[in-house]
Amino acid sequence: MTALLVFAAAFSFKVSEDYSRLEIGYLFTIAAMLLALSRIPIANIVAGNELIQTRGICLADDVHCPIGREVAEVIGVTEAGLEIRQNDPRFWERLNDYLDGFDRVVLSFQDSELRNEWVAVLRQTGFPAEVVYPDISRLAPLGIGRWGEDPTLVVARGPLSVRDRVLKRLFDLSVTLLLLPLVLPVACLIAIAIRAESRGSVIFVQKRLGRHNHSFYCWKFRTMRAELTDMTGNRSASRDDDRITRVGKFLRQTSLDEVPQLWNVLMGDMSLVGPRPHALGSRAKGALFWDAAPNYWERHAVKPGMTGLAQVRGHRGATHTTRDLELRVASDLDYINTWSLWKDIQIIVRTCAVIVHRNAY
Numbered sequence: 001m002t003a004l005l006v007f008a009a010a011f012s013f014k015v016s017e018d019y020s021r022l023e024i025g026y027l028f029t030i031a032a033m034l035l036a037l038s039r040i041p042i043a044n045i046v047a048g049n050e051l052i053q054t055r056g057i058c059l060a061d062d063v064h065c066p067i068g069r070e071v072a073e074v075i076g077v078t079e080a081g082l083e084i085r086q087n088d089p090r091f092w093e094r095l096n097d098y099l100d101g102f103d104r105v106v107l108s109f110q111d112s113e114l115r116n117e118w119v120a121v122l123r124q125t126g127f128p129a130e131v132v133y134p135d136i137s138r139l140a141p142l143g144i145g146r147w148g149e150d151p152t153l154v155v156a157r158g159p160l161s162v163r164d165r166v167l168k169r170l171f172d173l174s175v176t177l178l179l180l181p182l183v184l185p186v187a188c189l190i191a192i193a194i195r196a197e198s199r200g201s202v203i204f205v206q207k208r209l210g211r212h213n214h215s216f217y218c219w220k221f222r223t224m225r226a227e228l229t230d231m232t233g234n235r236s237a238s239r240d241d242d243r244i245t246r247v248g249k250f251l252r253q254t255s256l257d258e259v260p261q262l263w264n265v266l267m268g269d270m271s272l273v274g275p276r277p278h279a280l281g282s283r284a285k286g287a288l289f290w291d292a293a294p295n296y297w298e299r300h301a302v303k304p305g306m307t308g309l310a311q312v313r314g315h316r317g318a319t320h321t322t323r324d325l326e327l328r329v330a331s332d333l334d335y336i337n338t339w340s341l342w343k344d345i346q347i348i349v350r351t352c353a354v355i356v357h358r359n360a361y
Contacts, residue, residue, distance in 0.1 A: 002028075002031075003028045006024075022181075025178065026178065029174070029175075029178055033345065033349075036342070036345055037349065055072045055101065055102050055103055055104070056072060056102060056103065056104035056105070056106055057072065057073045057074075057075060057098070057099060057102040057104070057105055057106070058073070058074045058075070058105075058106040058107075058108055058132075059075050059077055059082075059105065059106070059107050059108070059118065060074060060075070060076055060077070060107075060108040060109065061076070061077060061078060061108075061109045061110060061111060061114060072102070073102075075098060077118075080098070082094070082095065082098070084117055084118070084121055086121065086124075092125075095121070095125065096125065099125060099127050102127070103128065104127075104128050104130070105122060105125075105127045105128065105129040105130070106129075106130050106131075106132060107119065107122065107129060107130070107131045107132065108131075108132040115131065119131060136153065139153060139155050140155065141153040141154060141155055142154045142155065142156070142337050156298070156337075159211070159212075159301050159302060160302060160339060164339065167341055168271060168341065168344065169268070169271075171272070171341060171344065172265050172271050172272050173265075173266070175272060175348075176262050176265050176266055176272065179262065180262065183259055183262065186256070186259070187259055187260070190202075190221055190247075190251065190256060190259070191221075193247045194221060194222055194245075194247055194248075197245050197246060197247050198225055198226065198245050199226060200222060200225070200226025200227075201222060201226065202221065202222060203219055203220070203221065203222065203260055204219075204220045204221065204222040204223070204224075204229060205217050205218070205219055205220075206218050206220070206231060206233065206279055207231075207279070207280060208277035208278060208279055208280070208304070209277055209278055209280065209300060209304075210269055210270070210277055210300065210303065210304050211300055211301070211302060211303045211304070212300060212301075213297060213300045215280070216264070216269040216270075216277075217269075218261065218264060218269075218270070218277055219260035219261055219263050219264055220257050220258060220260055220261065221248075221251055221256065221257040221259065221260060222248070223244055223245060223247070223248025223249070223251050223252055223257050224237075224241075224243040224244050224245065224248055225243055225245060228243040229243070230243075230279075230281075232279060232280055232281035233278070233279025233280065233281040233282045234281035234283065236282070236283070236318040236319065237252070237318065253356060254355060254356055255355045255356070258306055261306050262306070265306065268303075269303070269304075270303055270304050270305060270306060271302070271303040271304070271305045271306075272305060272306055272307070272344065272348060273305040273306070273307055273308060273335075273343075273344040273347045273348060274302050274303050274304050274305025274308055274335070275299040275300070275302070275304055275305065275308050275310070275332035275335065275336075276304060276305065276307075276308050276310065276311065276316075276328075277304035282319070283319070284319040284320075284321065284322050284324060284325040285319070285320065285321050285322050287322070289319075289325060292319075292322045292325050292326075293322070293325050293326055293329045295329060295333065296325075296329055298329075298333055298336075299329055299332040299333060299336070301336050302336055302339070307347060307348065307351040308331070308332065308335060308347065309331045309332065309334060309335040309343075309347060310327070310328040310331035310332055310335075311351065311354060312347055312350040312351055312353075312354055313327075313331055314354065315327045315328045315331060316354075335347075
């Protein structure tokens with residue numbers, strides 16, 4: 001709103017030519033990021049304030065009710081003598097005495113018939129109510145959907161919606177175009193250093209897996225001697241890899257070898273944030289990635305990214321064990337299932353703290 005008011009005022013008073021468009025663009029981009037970051041401590045303060053936290057109560061039979069952070073009390077309906085009598089005003093008054101002061105009511109019953117009766121009762125109390133279904137937890141549902149008139153459990157999400165994809169693409173283009181004037185001089189210096197140390201192309205192009213499992217050509221600064229580069233990725237780089245040049249070692253340690261992937265972002269093959277793209281021959285403990293992790297292909301529901309949730313969680317470097325790969329895939333699927341533009345911004349900010357990492361080699 002501030003930006004719109006400033007632009008409207010500049011247009012109305014015919015002074016827009018007096019201001020640099022680039023400076024204004026940087027100003028409002030940085031201001032938006034700082035505004036978002038300033039709300040993080042405020043959110044933490046609010047979350048830690050006991051006076052405004054949600055308080056919950058669990059009504060259960062002889063089944064143990066899981067205690068969450070918001071559940072402050074558990075009531076056994078049998079022990080409390082809460083026998084359902086919907087035609088008795090005293091029952092409703094007593095029930096409301098138990099529920100008064102709570103913001104959330106959770107029902108946990110093993111007896112399905114009794115559970116249904118309590119669901120019907122809670123619908124008439126005016127309190128927010130939920131039901132614990134232990135069998136559902138094994139399905140790890142992501143939300144509730146509908147098929148005709150029947151509710152469904154959402155157990156997997158595909159690609160982002162059209163609106164989300166457009167929003168993410170606009171964000172990628174905006175940030176990338178703002179970064180280009182800053183990184184181009186640095187990229188030129190890197191290119192000169194690479195050519196001065198060893199012969200061969202400055203850019204290393206490798207086929208990698210992208211969205212919907214389609215392959216694309218990923219750009220990086222060359223960090224290995226040209227005659228020893230591995231186009232398929234069968235051999236992962238090691239800490240003391242003799243193929244890596246001195247300039248290449250510095251680029252890998254500082255993640256500057258990834259800078260050319262801004263071109264992949266502009267071309268639409270990649271996003272700023274997403275699951276990192278892997279080479280076709282990448283292996284974990286000798287097995288190809290898709291053989292080592294059965295749910296590996298699910299991570300390709302969105303575009304690959306220059307950085308991702310797995311990277312900011314510290315899951316980077318060589319995959320010596322299948323556990324290394326499983327942690328990355330789990331983080332990638334977590335990112336896909338809970339995507340938001342705010343999460344992309346958070347990951348980009350957190351990436352600044354892990355650009356130099358002990359596993360970056």
